[in-house]
Amino acid sequence: MSSLDQKSPNVLLQSLCCKIIGKTEAEVAHQFQYAVRVIGSNYAPTIERDEFLVSEKIKKELLKQRREADAALFSELHRKLQTQGVLKHRWSILYLLLSLCEDPRKPSRGASFGALIAQALPRDAHSTPFYCARPQSLSLSHPERFSLAQNPNSMGTSGVSSLGVYSLNGPQILLAGHQTAAESLRQPLGSHLAWNLLPTASPSFAPTSRGPLLPVITSARSALRQQRDGDSNAEIGEATLVRDILYVFQGIDGKFIKMCSQANCYKIDEKVLLSRSLRDTSSRLAELGWLHNKVRKYTDARSLDRAFGLVGQSFCASLHQELKEYYRLLSVLHSQLQVEDDQGLNLGAESNLTLRRLLVWTYDPKVRLKTLAALVDFCQGRKGGELASAVHAYGKTGDPYMRALVQHILGLVSHPILNFLYRWIYDGELEDTYHEFFVASDPTVKTDRLWHDKYTLRKSMIPSFITMDQANKVLLIGKSINFLHQVCHDRTSPGKIVPASKSMDSPRDAAELFADQEGAFQGKIDAAYFDTSKYLLDVLNRNYLLLEHLQAMRRYLLLGQGDFIRHLMDLLKPELVRPATTLYQHNLTGILETAIRATNAQFDSPEILKRLDVRLLEVSPGDTGWDVFSLDYHVDGPIATVFTRECMSHYLRVFNFLWRAKRMEYTLTDIWKGQMCNAKLLKNMPELSGVLHQCHILASEMVHFIHQMQYYITFEVLECSWDELWNKVQHAQDLDHIIAAHEVFLNTIITRCLLDTNNRSLLNQLRAIFDQIIEFQNAQDTLYRSGLEELQHRLQFEEKKRQRQEEGEWGVTTVQEAKESRHVQEFQETIPKMRSQLRILTHFYQGMVQQFLVLLMTSSDESLQFLSFRLDFNEHYKARDPRLRASLGASRGRRSSNM
Amino acid sequence: MASAANMNAVRETMDVLLEISRLLNTGLDIESLSLCVRLCEQGINPEALSSVIKELRKASDAMKVSESSKG
Numbered sequence: 029m030s031s032l033d034q035k036s037p038n039v040l041l042q043s044l045c046c047k048i049i050g051k052t053e054a055e056v057a058h059q060f061q062y063a064v065r066v067i068g069s070n071y072a073p074t075i076e077r078d079e080f081l082v083s084e085k086i087k088k089e090l091l092k093q094r095r096e097a098d099a100a101l102f103s104e105l106h107r108k109l110q111t112q113g114v115l116k117h118r119w120s121i122l123y124l125l126l127s128l129c130e131d132p133r134k135p136s137r138g139a140s141f142g143a144l145i146a147q148a149l150p151r152d153a154h155s156t157p158f159y160c161a162r163p164q165s166l167s168l169s170h171p172e173r174f175s176l177a178q179n180p181n182s183m184g185t186s187g188v189s190s191l192g193v194y195s196l197n198g199p200q201i202l203l204a205g206h207q208t209a210a211e212s213l214r215q216p217l218g219s220h221l222a223w224n225l226l227p228t229a230s231p232s233f234a235p236t237s238r239g240p241l242l243p244v245i246t247s248a249r250s251a252l253r254q255q256r257d258g259d260s261n262a263e264i265g266e267a268t269l270v271r272d273i274l275y276v277f278q279g280i281d282g283k284f285i286k287m288c289s290q291a292n293c294y295k296i297d298e299k300v301l302l303s304r305s306l307r308d309t310s311s312r313l314a315e316l317g318w319l320h321n322k323v324r325k326y327t328d329a330r331s332l333d334r335a336f337g338l339v340g341q342s343f344c345a346s347l348h349q350e351l352k353e354y355y356r357l358l359s360v361l362h363s364q365l366q367v368e369d370d371q372g373l374n375l376g377a378e379s380n381l382t383l384r385r386l387l388v389w390t391y392d393p394k395v396r397l398k399t400l401a402a403l404v405d406f407c408q409g410r411k412g413g414e415l416a417s418a419v420h421a422y423g424k425t426g427d428p429y430m431r432a433l434v435q436h437i438l439g440l441v442s443h444p445i446l447n448f449l450y451r452w453i454y455d456g457e458l459e460d461t462y463h464e465f466f467v468a469s470d471p472t473v474k475t476d477r478l479w480h481d482k483y484t485l486r487k488s489m490i491p492s493f494i495t496m497d498q499a500n501k502v503l504l505i506g507k508s509i510n511f512l513h514q515v516c517h518d519r520t521s522p523g524k525i526v527p528a529s530k531s532m533d534s535p536r537d538a539a540e541l542f543a544d545q546e547g548a549f550q551g552k553i554d555a556a557y558f559d560t561s562k563y564l565l566d567v568l569n570r571n572y573l574l575l576e577h578l579q580a581m582r583r584y585l586l587l588g589q590g591d592f593i594r595h596l597m598d599l600l601k602p603e604l605v606r607p608a609t610t611l612y613q614h615n616l617t618g619i620l621e622t623a624i625r626a627t628n629a630q631f632d633s634p635e636i637l638k639r640l641d642v643r644l645l646e647v648s649p650g651d652t653g654w655d656v657f658s659l660d661y662h663v664d665g666p667i668a669t670v671f672t673r674e675c676m677s678h679y680l681r682v683f684n685f686l687w688r689a690k691r692m693e694y695t696l697t698d699i700w701k702g703q704m705c706n707a708k709l710l711k712n713m714p715e716l717s718g719v720l721h722q723c724h725i726l727a728s729e730m731v732h733f734i735h736q737m738q739y740y741i742t743f744e745v746l747e748c749s750w751d752e753l754w755n756k757v758q759h760a761q762d763l764d765h766i767i768a769a770h771e772v773f774l775n776t777i778i779t780r781c782l783l784d785t786n787n788r789s790l791l792n793q794l795r796a797i798f799d800q801i802i803e804f805q806n807a808q809d810t811l812y813r814s815g816l817e818e819l820q821h822r823l824q825f826e827e828k829k830r831q832r833q834e835e836g837e838w839g840v841t842t843v844q845e846a847k848e849s850r851h852v853q854e855f856q857e858t859i860p861k862m863r864s865q866l867r868i869l870t871h872f873y874q875g876m877v878q879q880f881l882v883l884l885m886t887s888s889d890e891s892l893q894f895l896s897f898r899l900d901f902n903e904h905y906k907a908r909d910p911r912l913r914a915s916l917g918a919s920r921g922r923r924s925s926n927m
Numbered sequence: 928m929a930s931a932a933n934m935n936a937v938r939e940t941m942d943v944l945l946e947i948s949r950l951l952n953t954g955l956d957i958e959s960l961s962l963c964v965r966l967c968e969q970g971i972n973p974e975a976l977s978s979v980i981k982e983l984r985k986a987s988d989a990m991k992v993s994e995s996s997k998g
Binding site: 040067105 | 933936937939940943944946947948950951952953954955956958959962963964965966967968969970971972973974975976977978979980981982983984986987990
């Protein structure tokens with residue numbers, strides 16, 4: 029014993045042979061050769077190298093032989109063995125001892141053992157790849173291993189688990205004697221094959237070994253067959269049907285039950301004689317095979333289809349998982365059948381596998397497979413979020429068992445979606461090769477339109493468990509991150525923006541997260557939304573001065589900076605009266621610079637002032653500078669997202685309108701100045717006083733009109749809208765809110781300034797009124813010019829007269845006097861012409877204002893109606909025009925009827 | 928160089944194994960058992976070994992039967 033490891037295995041083997049046969053070395057040469065071959069060909073063990081398992085088996089074996097005391101003794105000995113660390117391969121020795129174990133009550137064990145092997149051989153040869161080749165590892169008498177085998181994550185989806193309940197009572201009894209058979213099955217087939225295929229070179233040995241073995245095999249087989257199949261002419265037995273059914277369960281045609289391709293169902297061979305009830309039961313069982321085939325066909329077709337996408341793949345994977353559980357059940361049933369075969373007659377009839385038992389055991393798996401098949405049907409042709417929606421729809425069932433199953437699948441299916449979602453809202457990355465996610469990106473869109481056009485929602489791909497509101501928020505979050513990166517060139521890591529921990533959720537979490545609508549998921553999205561949007565707005569305000577630009581728009585394009593505009597107008601006046609074609613942009617730009625430097629505008633930040641520019645609109649023939657001049661504000665980079673081209677064109681239109689109105693005010697101021705200056709001079713010409721009075725009246729009418737208009741534009745339109753906009757911008761949560769508020773602001777202004785299509789007639793009327801004002805200015809200018817000329821002439825005449833008198837001549841001669849009086853006469857004759865011209869002007873003007881008022885009255889906008897009251901404060905026009913009265917009443921009536 | 932303690936341990940181990948073998952009714956005497964243990968310790972597949980032993984036994988039985996019938 030001291031030389032435990034010194035001798036080679038061959039030597040040891042030889043001495044073992046000698047010892048057992050009890051002959052000398054020379055006599056046992058054949059046996060030795062055989063032993064070497066067997067051992068050499070089976071070098072790697074096929075069993076688990078687990079000492080614990082082996083010792084457990086030994087205990088069981090002893091208990092089975094009703095030797096409880098010996099079992100206890102064995103445990104003691106085993107423990108002792110473990111404490112001594114001499115042996116390296118304890119399991120191996122224990123296993124050897126176990127295999128050599130002989131039940132004293134069963135002397136003929138060796139023979140039946142061989143028969144079992146022979147039985148097992150053909151079945152293994154044509155088992156399906158899914159049929160587990162080692163059924164004993166799942167035998168029902170091992171409940172503790174059962175629970176180990178189940179996937180702890182699968183929420184009890186194991187199809188076998190349902191069987192575990194039965195195993196507590198039924199199968200437990202059924203399989204009590206199963207252990208020994210399973211034990212013997214564990215013998216590798218290889219050694220027996222090697223034994224049986226022993227070369228005939230050793231004839232002295234072979235017959236002796238085969239002699240007792242072969243007859244046993246054949247006899248056992250035939251006995252079994254007779255027991256099972258009965259007479260071949262008679263009807264087939266239930267056991268055969270059970271065997272067939274088990275194949276059908278896997279979608280393989282059995283001997284009698286075959287797939288009928290026309291009817292698309294499993295049918296029992298018509299020729300087979302079979303009692304009605306058996307036929308019925310097996311048809312019902314065969315449904316399971318049909319369901320299995322359906323699910324399997326779907327997964328087989330889809331799992332290789334790359335374009336099916338990640339969501340589809342995980343759907344297939346979850347189906348596979350379910351099928352695996354199903355196969356596990358089948359393998360248990362198979363091993364059960366095998367055990368019955370092996371045990372043969374030993375077991376009572378009531379513990380056999382029968383169709384009825386199968387019906388009960390497969391009830392749950394059938395319900396499961398039915399659901400899966402329905403799901404597969406429903407999900408046909410869907411992918412991505414659509415698929416998840418479809419699965420989710422099936423989760424709305426009252427059956428908790430079904431709901432758990434669908435929930436589990438949904439968890440797996442939505443996991444990729446959740447991954448997309450987290451990548452998107454935390455990193456802004458869209459890795460959606462198969463277009464499964466509900467955010468779509470258009471790669472052709474350039475960065476300047478990124479916010480508006482690049483990312484859109486794929487409506488069909490929004491899973492039904494995500495609300496539209498959430499989807500929009502998700503879109504916005506990722507868009508904000510991308511906007512920050514690509515447009516603002518802000519490289520802050522997203523982790524800093526969103527402090528929330530982005531723990532990777534497992535599929536189970538995914539399902540729970542989606543199921544829990546109001547809770548965690550919503551919270552996560554909201555948190556990410558708030559943080560990201562806030563960060564984006566901060567960046568825009570801090571680095572890109574969004575709010576300052578907004579104010580600059582108001583001050584320059586909407587003429588908020590009064591002193592600057594006034595000064596600019598002063599400076600531009602001589603330029604702008606010239607024809608538009610003679611204007612040069614650089615001259616105007618220079619004037620703009622001067623105006624900025626001279627007024628409060630100079631205190632604005634250079635960032636804003638450098639964007640301010642002059643723009644000349646398209647020149648049409650006959651335009652003066654006034655018509656084409658416009659201020660411009662350059663926007664680029666991130667703020668261009670708010671101030672888009674459309675916005676800027678709106679701004680320009682509004683500016684044009686305001687500039688025109690402003691010019692009217694300016695013109696009227698000039699008119700008034702002229703009147704004041706010239707009033708004193710022309711006092712000496714009493715014949716002009718009537719005309720001048722007319723002028724004054726018309727001018728003040730116009731002043732009133734323009735003042736009211738300006739009041740309306742400034743206070744009712746600009747200030748109100750601006751205040752609204754400013755409030756909204758201050759409280760905006762994301763960039764979209766700002767953009768929306770800004771658009772509302774612009775639209776309001778456009779509408780209120782009569783620039784939209786509905787108010788075209790009003791605007792035209794107003795333009796005509798403005799034109800009248802210009803005309804009046806011209807008329808008055810000519811009036812004053814001729815008046816002043818006449819005055820000059822008279823003064824000169826008087827001067828000459830005085831000069832001559834001083835020289836001692838006659839002040840005037842007759843000829844001169846006649847000439848002078850003729851001149852005065854001529855001048856006085858022009859006065860009625862002026863008068864009538866003024867009257868025509870007044871008439872036209874008043875007609876236009878009247879028309880304008882009528883249009884205002886009929887307008888639906890209340891502020892415009894109020895404007896009409898203000899313009900016609902003394903009801904002068906109302907008295908003149910019955911339409912005004914009528915429409916006023918009508919509008920009042922309309923309003924009251926609205927209330 | 929096996930020390931005395933080691934020798935003791937080996938002997939005890941063999942005793943235990945023999946006891947187990949007796950419990951399990953394997954029919955191995957101490958000598959065969961020791962051979963088997965050595966073989967196992969060298970990494971021989973116990974399955975193969977057990978089948979070999981069984982067959983050897985059968986062969987020896989057959990020999991004895993034929994001898995006795997002859998004799």
